[in-house]
Amino acid sequence: MQNFKAYVLIFLLIPFSMFAEDGSQLWLRFPNVKNGISADKIISKGNNPTIEIAKNELTNFWQGQTVELRTDKALKNQKDGYTIKSSSDKITISSSKEIGLLYGVYHILRLQQTKSNINNLNITEKPSYDVRILNHWDNLDGTIERGYAGYSLWKWEDLPNKISPRYKEYARANASIGINSVVLNNVNASPNILRKDYLDKVKVLADIFRPYGIKVYLSVNFASPKVLSGLENSDPLNKNVQKWWKDKASEIYQTIPDFGGFLVKANSEGQPGPQDYGRTHADGANMMADALKPYGGNIMWRAFVYSPSKEDRAKQAYLEFVPLDGKFRDNVIVQIKNGPIDFQPREAFNPLFGALKKTPEMVEFQITQEYLGFSNHLAFLAPLFKEVLDSDTYSDGKGSTIAKLTDGTLRKNKFTAISAVANIGEDKNWTGHHFAQANWYAFGRLAWNHSLSSEQIADEWIKMTFTDNQDFVKPVKDIMLTSRESVVDYMMPLGLHHIFASGHHYGPEPWGDYKGGRPDWSPVYYHQANEKGIGFDRTKSGSNAVSQYFPPLDELYGNIKTTPENLILWFHHVPWDYKMKDGKMLWEELAYKYDSGVKNVREYQKTWDKMQTYVDSERFAHVQSRLKIQTKDAVWWKDACLLYFQQFSKQPIPYDIERPV
Ligand code: GCW
Numbered sequence: 001m002q003n004f005k006a007y008v009l010i011f012l013l014i015p016f017s018m019f020a021e022d023g024s025q026l027w028l029r030f031p032n033v034k035n036g037i038s039a040d041k042i043i044s045k046g047n048n049p050t051i052e053i054a055k056n057e058l059t060n061f062w063q064g065q066t067v068e069l070r071t072d073k074a075l076k077n078q079k080d081g082y083t084i085k086s087s088s089d090k091i092t093i094s095s096s097k098e099i100g101l102l103y104g105v106y107h108i109l110r111l112q113q114t115k116s117n118i119n120n121l122n123i124t125e126k127p128s129y130d131v132r133i134l135n136h137w138d139n140l141d142g143t144i145e146r147g148y149a150g151y152s153l154w155k156w157e158d159l160p161n162k163i164s165p166r167y168k169e170y171a172r173a174n175a176s177i178g179i180n181s182v183v184l185n186n187v188n189a190s191p192n193i194l195r196k197d198y199l200d201k202v203k204v205l206a207d208i209f210r211p212y213g214i215k216v217y218l219s220v221n222f223a224s225p226k227v228l229s230g231l232e233n234s235d236p237l238n239k240n241v242q243k244w245w246k247d248k249a250s251e252i253y254q255t256i257p258d259f260g261g262f263l264v265k266a267n268s269e270g271q272p273g274p275q276d277y278g279r280t281h282a283d284g285a286n287m288m289a290d291a292l293k294p295y296g297g298n299i300m301w302r303a304f305v306y307s308p309s310k311e312d313r314a315k316q317a318y319l320e321f322v323p324l325d326g327k328f329r330d331n332v333i334v335q336i337k338n339g340p341i342d343f344q345p346r347e348a349f350n351p352l353f354g355a356l357k358k359t360p361e362m363v364e365f366q367i368t369q370e371y372l373g374f375s376n377h378l379a380f381l382a383p384l385f386k387e388v389l390d391s392d393t394y395s396d397g398k399g400s401t402i403a404k405l406t407d408g409t410l411r412k413n414k415f416t417a418i419s420a421v422a423n424i425g426e427d428k429n430w431t432g433h434h435f436a437q438a439n440w441y442a443f444g445r446l447a448w449n450h451s452l453s454s455e456q457i458a459d460e461w462i463k464m465t466f467t468d469n470q471d472f473v474k475p476v477k478d479i480m481l482t483s484r485e486s487v488v489d490y491m492m493p494l495g496l497h498h499i500f501a502s503g504h505h506y507g508p509e510p511w512g513d514y515k516g517g518r519p520d521w522s523p524v525y526y527h528q529a530n531e532k533g534i535g536f537d538r539t540k541s542g543s544n545a546v547s548q549y550f551p552p553l554d555e556l557y558g559n560i561k562t563t564p565e566n567l568i569l570w571f572h573h574v575p576w577d578y579k580m581k582d583g584k585m586l587w588e589e590l591a592y593k594y595d596s597g598v599k600n601v602r603e604y605q606k607t608w609d610k611m612q613t614y615v616d617s618e619r620f621a622h623v624q625s626r627l628k629i630q631t632k633d634a635v636w637w638k639d640a641c642l643l644y645f646q647q648f649s650k651q652p653i654p655y656d657i658e659r660p661v
Contacts, residue, residue: 354395
């Protein structure tokens with residue numbers, strides 16, 4: 001009887017679990033699975049694995065006219081871009097490369113899925129960046145540094161023999177948005193990744209990714225020669241060390257002929273590097289660059305360097321790298337975090353952008369929400385990415401935006417690149433929060449075309465991932481587009497930064513004062529609250545970080561009156577009774593900002609609750625439960641910060657805002 005009940009239960013559960021909506025399809029939810037056009041309605045020449053994928057996507061999902069896939073060498077200037085031309089009975093996709101054709105196929109599928117017009121198309125696409133790369137911070141033991149979607153996708157133990165179907169799904173998702181490179185492992189790199197047995201595992205992934213146009217890169221540990229092979233040191237000027245890297249490069253390229261290159265975190269947060277031997281970042285990077293050069297490999301050398309010193313952390317990358325400008329080989333690119341501290345909800349842009357005149361630069365964003373509520377908070381990051389890319393550095397005169405400095409417009413680089421730390425893990429829905437998928441999507445779309453608006457990206461993503469019903473699209477888009485600013489408001493408004501609880505970076509700890517520990521990891525160091533006011537003085541009277549910005553920004557940020565208010569506490573120590581532009585005193589303004597962040601999230605909850613009829617029950621409930629956490633957290637942030645700062649401001653919390661609980 002017991003058994004019988006169990007069978008009935010299983011029987012009842014199977015159909016539901018089979019069709020359960022788990023988010024695993026991401027934005028690739030094409031209608032009428034396996035019901036596309038017949039193979040004879042696809043015109044293409046030649047046999048190539050990438051073309052095969054393109055054809056499969058069409059026969060599975062494309063419901064329109066005949067498609068011609070045409071390689072056209074004349075389109076070489078468009079790199080992996082493509083053109084699409086259509087009439088009512090045929091669509092022609094042309095590109096100089098097979099991968100461009102696959103991208104074109106995903107383009108028309110996206111048009112179909114978002115119910116856009118597909119007749120009389122005349123589209124020309126060219127990517128903004130050559131290398132559009134995800135940085136995984138995945139460790140070889142399966143954990144992910146700052147990962148909030150479960151363990152790593154890469155099953156190192158199982159590789160090279162056992163192959164997870166998700167490798168291919170991952171590659172397909174990336175190809176669908178134009179991502180063409182991945183760094184597989186954490187920048188805090190284990191030397192073991194360069195061992196022969198690991199390279200054999202990496203090869204398997206590279207082989208799976210290749211037809212999707214994706215190249216593999218690895219993060220490497222600077223001390224690898226010494227650690228792996230027992231060399232006397234890892235000094236970049238030591239001939240034996242140089243030879244070691246050359247041999248390693250040769251071994252890698254024999255295994256993976258199209259290997260992308262290395263990403264390096266050196267002399268940062270305890271990682272080894274050239275400075276251990278009195279050498280410079282350029283010495284270290286160039287040694288590796290020389291090793292990879294014969295094979296066309298690149299070095300992405302990170303500028304995320306700082307050490308506990310008297311110098312403002314926000315100034316350190318600039319101070320270290322500007323003197324090295326022009327000293328790097330042409331296959332080195334300096335990878336710079338968008339802000340000078342560390343992926344905060346809002347930072348001033350990194351003053352290193354544009355300051356290197358003779359060295360290629362690339363942006364590093366963080367998709368994983370280390371400082372934006374992990375995968376519990378809904379925070380759509382396209383507005384953050386855009387804010388940075390559109391920032392005018394004035395380095396080469398007005399209009400020297402970070403986008404133009406890094407995409408080859410203002411500086412003629414051998415290659416251009418853009419990167420972001422991935423938020424992907426083995427969770428069914430890939431990213432923990434269903435809406436965090438949108439950040440992976442947004443990064444890919446902007447890496448492809450940085451002039452897309454956040455609104456366009458959100459609109460596409462919602463229609464592809466959920467529904468095109470405007471009663472859903474509109475309110476949900478409003479949530480997405482305001483969400484990042486709401487997080488800023490309830491965590492760190494007005495330019496506050498790094499007041500997170502130490503280590504995990506989730507909740508608030510503005511009182512954190514690690515006496516005896518590292519002051520540059522202490523929240524009190526960053527907010528500097530006292531009886532007089534709050535904020536970090538980076539003007540001439542303070543750390544003078546403003547001097548690292550090009551005119552007129554140095555003056556603009558150096559003057560409290562002209563500093564944008566959303567960064568006022570980033571650059572100034574502001575008196576509590578300072579009058580803000582809206583007439584409120586700083587203290588009140590701060591309180592209202594915190595409160596408005598909370599209010600917004602409460603509204604998101606109400607809006608989402610009304611969306612129940614448009615979403616499957618799984619995803620509805622999942623997002624609903626995360627919004628509850630987000631609201632609780634927002635209140636926690638507001639209360640913790642206001643009650644703590646109130647000790648210094650000695651001002652009442654305005655009566656019309658929600659009282660601390
Ligand atoms: O954001 C900080 C993180 C570290 C990370 C480091 C880096 C990989 O807290 O976990 O280490 O930056 O970017 O190197």
